[in-house]
Amino acid sequence: MNDLGLSPSIPTKDTYNSEYEGFCFQADGLSFRSRRAKKTPKKQGYFVAFWEKDTNNKNIPFSFEAFPDKLVISVIDGPLSGQFIIPKSVLREKKILKHKGITGKMALRFYPSWENSLNKTA
Template structure:
């Protein structure tokens, strides 16, 4: 898994569990030794035709249908890992921000099952992507290699 090196570099020691779904995006749960609770992590992949990095986050319901996560599913944070040649970084989205940005399913929001992330080196973005990048960058941490 590519994301483990980046996560160990940033967090140090942690335990992890591979998720049953979202394996194409290296879905794992991590539990950092000194902290309580877990963090849900995903790799976001660069797409050839559109700026940004795409990832998914969903589970299956009792009918085997894909559905968005709820705040109970997320853990403390949603961590999106970006690895693009020599560029690396993490978007560390707290649970309350994921709720406010309608990423998680709540009684007031359907939530999302996929999303694009825009690190600072993404440019030539349309207006919607620029607005998304603006709030996302508050939660971005670049990882030096």
């Protein structure tokens, strides 16, 4: 994060999504939720889950209102690495966060620049 000129707070481990190394932190007045995407054996791209539990202990998408300012998805694959830093407003626009009748999503697949020969629906 220091390469970005940010001064991050001490990260707080996320209760859920531990297999994706989930944590939250703050930097320069902004809040962040972070996940590490995983390479999957049968499909190109890198998969990541992000959800929370409701009062009935059921997995649900994050809500726009409660979500931090940005989502950080890190991809590390041997010598290749990169990050997707997505503002909360874009997550709402793309219907990833639950908001006003939008169901939201609990997982996504990310395609860094080194992924090629992608399926046209990717």
